[in-house]
Amino acid sequence: MFCKSLLSAVALAAVTLAKTSPAETLDELSLGTWLENIAVRPNGDILATQMFPSAIIYTIKNPTKKPHTLEQLVDLPAIQNIYGIAQVPTGPDSERYVVVGSNGTTIANPTVGTFSAWTIDLVRDSRCGKTKVKKVSSMFNDSRFLNGVTEIPGVSNAVLVGDSTNGNVGHLDLKTGKFDTSAFVFPEMDPTEAVPFGVNGIHIHNGYLYFTNSATVSIFRIAITPRGYPAKGAKVELVINLSSKASFVDDFAFDADGNIYAATNFDNSVISINLKTLKVNTIVGGVDELTVAGSTAVAFGRGKHDKETLYVATGGALAAPVGGTKTEGAKVVAVDTDAN
Numbered sequence: 001m002f003c004k005s006l007l008s009a010v011a012l013a014a015v016t017l018a019k020t021s022p023a024e025t026l027d028e029l030s031l032g033t034w035l036e037n038i039a040v041r042p043n044g045d046i047l048a049t050q051m052f053p054s055a056i057i058y059t060i061k062n063p064t065k066k067p068h069t070l071e072q073l074v075d076l077p078a079i080q081n082i083y084g085i086a087q088v089p090t091g092p093d094s095e096r097y098v099v100v101g102s103n104g105t106t107i108a109n110p111t112v113g114t115f116s117a118w119t120i121d122l123v124r125d126s127r128c129g130k131t132k133v134k135k136v137s138s139m140f141n142d143s144r145f146l147n148g149v150t151e152i153p154g155v156s157n158a159v160l161v162g163d164s165t166n167g168n169v170g171h172l173d174l175k176t177g178k179f180d181t182s183a184f185v186f187p188e189m190d191p192t193e194a195v196p197f198g199v200n201g202i203h204i205h206n207g208y209l210y211f212t213n214s215a216t217v218s219i220f221r222i223a224i225t226p227r228g229y230p231a232k233g234a235k236v237e238l239v240i241n242l243s244s245k246a247s248f249v250d251d252f253a254f255d256a257d258g259n260i261y262a263a264t265n266f267d268n269s270v271i272s273i274n275l276k277t278l279k280v281n282t283i284v285g286g287v288d289e290l291t292v293a294g295s296t297a298v299a300f301g302r303g304k305h306d307k308e309t310l311y312v313a314t315g316g317a318l319a320a321p322v323g324g325t326k327t328e329g330a331k332v333v334a335v336d337t338d339a340n
């Protein structure tokens, strides 16, 4: 889809003319919707969770082929909002995803005590096979804002789940449903009085749990054990303070070189962070743009032809309208990160 040789021929012009990467909206839902998280299946299909107005998981099959359509894959009528999604390792015949969700009043305003975690089982690589949905836990009766979910590499019976309001990351046993909220409790995960969202995106990379804190607009990390608990004596380290570059930081993904791509939500952009040089670039969007309005989460392609395509989920700027007035339906946008 994107031509590398042509791009290098115009590379000089590109430096001065095109600061951001090419972006294409794959599909957009109706006004008043909010997609909160995104995952990509091993077969390349996209999964996107809807936080508002109802608990739906959408899929976009074959995102490199037209037409790209957000189709409903699963709905969870027992809850009203879905937040994070993560895949856990399984046997060769199936795929398993874990989502967390809750009931709530308005956008991003969950009701304490209504959270639950669910597994979604899909037939491996099948686009039309049966899906099996199962509630695995009612979490903690004082869970206030369960948000990010991450796989623990190689672990099939547990995930980590962050609580943006309580400021911790818990360890959820998928067999027993036991949710240990004491696993990671650090002040760097807390929200602030001004911004009630602390720990948000959580991902494990090279033996560390990386997490964003939306309120302090920072990324932190802590060394972990293979089972997904803090390593003995490990301390939280600041990876980068983005507060001079963005007003909010939501979920993120690593590329193959270990750079971070983060959605900025209120800033309507995606930024890249080179962890060696700590250089930060806006790769798509901007405060006054609708390109990725209300960007919530990002994930790289896993198909044959889209490994350098970053898929961005958005919430249509419902929380912070662009220019104070403009909102739109939630969408999924494909961004070619190889073009710069």
Ligand SMILES: *[C@@H]1O[C@H](CO)[C@@H](O)[C@H](O)[C@H]1NC(C)=O
Pocket: 077, 078, 079, 080, 103, 113, 114
């Ligand atoms: C959550 O909302 C659903 C759908 O509106 C309702 O059926 C369910 O009883 C609610 N759950 C709680 C714990 O209030």
Ligand SMILES: *[C@@H]1O[C@H](CO)[C@@H](O)[C@H](O)[C@H]1NC(C)=O
Pocket: 112, 113, 141, 142
């Ligand atoms: C949670 O459960 C505990 C023990 O049953 C109870 O003491 C506490 O009040 C409950 N908290 C909430 C927020 O309902």
Ligand SMILES: *[C@@H]1O[C@H](CO)[C@@H](O)[C@H](O)[C@H]1NC(C)=O
Pocket: 216, 218, 238, 241, 242, 243
């Ligand atoms: C980030 O930088 C700002 C501005 O210098 C500072 O006020 C804030 O305390 C820093 N936050 C963290 C988490 O280091």
